[in-house]
Amino acid sequence: MSEKSWDRVPIDAQSIDAPLSRAAVFLVLTVPEGDAALGKVCATLDGLADLVKTVGFRDLGARLSCIVGIGSALWDRLRLGRRPLELKPFAPIRGARHDAPATPGDLLFHIRAERADFCFEFERLLLDGLGDAATVADEVCGFRYFDARDLLGFVDGTANPTGPDLPASALVGGEDEEFRGGSYVVVQKYLHDLGAWGRVPAPEQEAIIGRTKLDNVELDDDDAPRKSHKTLATIVDEQGAEHDILRDNMPFGRPGRREFGTYFIGYSRRLWVIEKMLQRMYVGEPAGAYDRLLDFSTPETGTTFFAPSRPTLEALVEAAQARIKGGG
Structure with a gap:
């Protein structure tokens, strides 16, 4: 592991390191004004672990899990005290040809399981519990497509860190001790023009992505006139150190509505890494x-959250509940 601070990493960092699942729900919610809504949100977050058990006991092999992320504005409204060092709203990006929009979101629930019915049941009970304390801003049901490919036909997430490199890339360390084990989360929903993409010859598709389509071999584009998506999404700092993020992207789609897409979700120890990656792609x-993939994939959303470690989340919720009940 490259960074010494990780000899004391907490193990219970929600379930960010869970392996790629067969099904997922990406649920972004907004929370209305008022202490009543905040109180119900806190009660829901307080009971989240029990809800996972309630649904998940039916088949432990389904490996149901849920990660919750809190947006910048809701963090302030809950009066959770000091913020994670880099937490802020998603910054929209305006490129020469393509833009990345910022969209509302107070809470993110990243629900994963090996069975889609478990994701469905968990989400149903979660929203029933929240009632009018939250409004759905975006809801996407993802699925694993063949051998972890996106709908463009390429394997997704190949560059994800593994083993001891995973926490060093995805989880906050000693640089922000109070929030050790948490993670910055950025989500974007992309819609693909599969018709236009399908008319692009396979060698050109491979040059755009930076990998071969059939066997997923990385291509060298050092001397290419335009950098590939793979290269633009690779972040190296001024000291020459490469910074990875953890992607848990999922395809989604509704063929009857000609809707085909990829839900991007990136977990990072440092928010600036994802921000720089997106700047390189769009600018x-x-x-x-810019990233030529954007000629075929259009972002519909863009939101930033912080997912605290489980013990930190429990402590934050308990403190927020006490303040709300005390009227402070």
Whole structure:
């Protein structure tokens, strides 16, 4: 592991390190004004672990899990005290040709399981419990597509960190001790123009992505006139150190509505890593040489959250409940 601070990493960092599941729900909610709504949100978060058990006991092999992320505005409204060092709203990006919008979101629930019915039941009970204390801003049901491919036909998440590199890339460490074990989360819902993509010859598709389509071999584009998606999404700092993020992207779609997409969800120890990755994709490196994948994939949403470690989340919710009940 590259960073010494991780010799004391907490194990219970929600379930960020869970392996890729066969099904997932990405649920983004907004919370209305008022202490009544905040109180119900806190009660729901307080009972989240029990809800996972309630649904998950039917088949432990389904490996039901749920990660909750809190948005910047809700963090302030709950008066949770000091914020994680980099927590802030998603910054919209305006490129020469493509833009990345910022969209509302106070809470993120990333629900995963090996069975879609478990995700469905968990989400149903979760929303029933919240009632009018939350409004659905976005809801996407993802599925694993063949051998972890996206709907463009390429294997997704190949560069994900594994083993001891995973917490060093995805979880906050000693640089922000109070929030050790948490993670910054950025989500974007992309819609694909599969018709236009299908008319692109396979070798050109591979040059755009930066990998071969059939066997997922990385391509060298050092001398290419335009950098690939793979290269633009690779972040190296001024000291030459590469910074990874953990992606748990999922395909989604409704063929009857001609809707085909990828839900991007990135977990990172440092928010600036994802922000720089998106800047390189949309603005280009050099400026103007944007990610050509954006000619076929359009972002519909963009929201940032912080997912605290489980013990930290429990402590934050308990403190927020006490303040709300005390009228403070």
